[in-house]
Every structure is written in C-alpha cells, then in structure tokens.
Amino acid sequence: MNRTILPLALLMLALGGAVIALSQRPWAPRSDVVQPIPFSHRIHAGVNKIPCQYCHAYASRSSEPGIPAVARCVGCHGNGIAGSGIAAVTRPWTDNTPEAFEIQWNRVYTLPDFVRFTHRPHIHAGIECQSCHGPVQTMDRVVPVHEINMGFCVDCHTEKKATLDCVGCHH
Numbered sequence: 001m002n003r004t005i006l007p008l009a010l011l012m013l014a015l016g017g018a019v020i021a022l023s024q025r026p027w028a029p030r031s032d033v034v035q036p037i038p039f040s041h042r043i044h045a046g047v048n049k050i051p052c053q054y055c056h057a058y059a060s061r062s063s064e065p066g067i068p069a070v071a072r073c074v075g076c077h078g079n080g081i082a083g084s085g086i087a088a089v090t091r092p093w094t095d096n097t098p099e100a101f102e103i104q105w106n107r108v109y110t111l112p113d114f115v116r117f118t119h120r121p122h123i124h125a126g127i128e129c130q131s132c133h134g135p136v137q138t139m140d141r142v143v144p145v146h147e148i149n150m151g152f153c154v155d156c157h158t159e160k161k162a163t164l165d166c167v168g169c170h171h
C-alpha cells in the first residue's frame, strides 16, 4: 500500500471509531437489562403498594437511592417471620446455609462521570420518581421511559426555575 495512504487510513479508522463510540452514548439508560432474580416492581410497588422509599431508603438523604440489601427482602420473605402471610418465593434466602451473600443487580440508569446529579434536591423539591423513571409501579422489569440526556434535565430546570449553570450539573 502507498506510504502516505496507510497512516491516513488508520486515522480515518480511529476517528470513525470515536464517533461511533460517542454516538452510542454508553451512559444512556439500558432497556435490555435482565436481573438475576425476576424482581417485579408491579407486584411490590403496584399491587402491594409498598412505598418506593421503603426499599430505596436513601433517596431523600443521600446522593443515591440505593438498592435494598437482601436483609430487606428477607424481612418479608424469610421463613422466620410468622404471620407475614407471604410465601417464601425463591432460593437462596429460604436456604438455611449461613453464608452471607448479596444479589448482584444490574444497573439500568447511569450517567457519565462529568455530570453532577444527586437525588436529594429533587426529592426535597417534590419531584416524583415517575417524572424521571416513568410508571415503575406498573413494570415487571425496569425499563427506561425517558431518554435521560441534557435536554431532559434542562427542560425541567427551565420550567421549575432550577439551576441552568453549566457548573451546576458539570464538574
């Protein structure tokens, strides 16, 4: 191959790769996430009306709502709780082996590191979980409803007169 074309071709290839990588926006919420246990928000938050913050207890206090520990599931599903009326549904927490374990849930929502986002000010301002996450209480599997991009944040911030400063949302 011609000596000047080879580096040029490599450069084009690298640029193409970078453009594809960015256009796929690796931080966009994923709609194909499969969980290790088919946990259903419809059954818990919908049919049985368990409040979101009973399980995501840190939403109003901390930057991340947190995914409940297995201990929280066992509180309702464990064998030891008499009269809870809820059948023990799935191994392994009905298993009596004392080994500690945690379920490795897969993430649906992520943001890139250059964005500053915390739940607390939103919960305190009375923004409902559903404004950003959609009607989770109807979902057997969490799937994103809104495209979480800068436009989505800025539209609501404009409407609610919240910060529009670049450094408000970016490090």
Ligand code: HEC
Binding pocket: 035, 039, 040, 041, 044, 045, 050, 051, 052, 053, 054, 055, 056, 067, 068, 105, 106, 107, 108, 109, 110, 129, 130, 133, 136, 137, 141, 142
């Ligand atoms: C009984 C406990 C429980 C209740 C109640 C509950 N959740 Fe969850 N939530 C979980 C668990 C466990 C996961 C991780 C598995 C999954 O994604 O389904 C999760 C995951 C999520 C996720 C996805 C997080 C991510 O990025 O991976 C969102 C969003 C969410 N919950 C919102 C809500 C909202 C909104 C409500 C109320 C309408 C709610 N949850 C009620 C236990 C609960």
Ligand code: HEC
Binding pocket: 037, 038, 039, 040, 043, 044, 048, 050, 068, 069, 070, 072, 073, 074, 075, 076, 077, 086, 087, 089, 090
């Ligand atoms: C506040 C009580 C409560 C908590 C906490 C709770 N559950 Fe449940 N769960 C229920 C109830 C009520 C049902 C419905 C039982 C029924 O209909 O027989 C249920 C049903 C289920 C089912 C069966 C769903 C189906 O298809 O029938 C699974 C699996 C399950 N829960 C997993 C979990 C996991 C995992 C956690 C912890 C992240 C958890 N639960 C936390 C109350 C709870």
Ligand code: HEC
Binding pocket: 052, 053, 056, 059, 064, 065, 066, 067, 109, 110, 111, 117, 119, 122, 123, 127, 128, 129, 130, 131, 132, 133, 148
């Ligand atoms: C203003 C929009 C917005 C609102 C309101 C909101 N969330 Fe989120 N949530 C997000 C974004 C964006 C992420 C991804 C954050 C990240 O990756 O840093 C997220 C992530 C999550 C996660 C996964 C993070 C973790 O802690 O593991 C859960 C669970 C969750 N939200 C639950 C809730 C619940 C429950 C409510 C209501 C009490 C709520 N969210 C309200 C935008 C929102």
Ligand code: HEC
Binding pocket: 115, 116, 117, 118, 121, 122, 125, 127, 131, 132, 148, 149, 152, 153, 154, 156, 157, 160, 161, 162, 163, 168, 169
């Ligand atoms: C549905 C409306 C809504 C959406 C969507 C939303 N926000 Fe907000 N945001 C608010 C409100 C309301 C406040 C609180 C303003 C106040 O307390 O004065 C706020 C506050 C904040 C703050 C704190 C600002 C400060 O001055 O302390 C940050 C940072 C922030 N939002 C980032 C984001 C990011 C990043 C996104 C997108 C991922 C987002 N928000 C999406 C409504 C929203």
Ligand code: HEC
Binding pocket: 022, 025, 111, 112, 115, 148, 149, 150, 151, 153, 154, 157, 163, 164, 165, 166, 167, 168, 169, 170
């Ligand atoms: C209310 C929150 C918010 C404000 C204010 C905000 N941004 Fe963003 N910005 C985001 C979020 C969230 C993302 C990442 C999601 C996405 O891809 O759009 C982002 C992404 C970006 C990106 C990367 C875009 C891409 O697609 O790769 C740039 C560049 C950027 N912002 C610049 C700015 C500048 C400059 C300002 C001030 C004029 C600003 N932002 C104000 C929330 C905000």
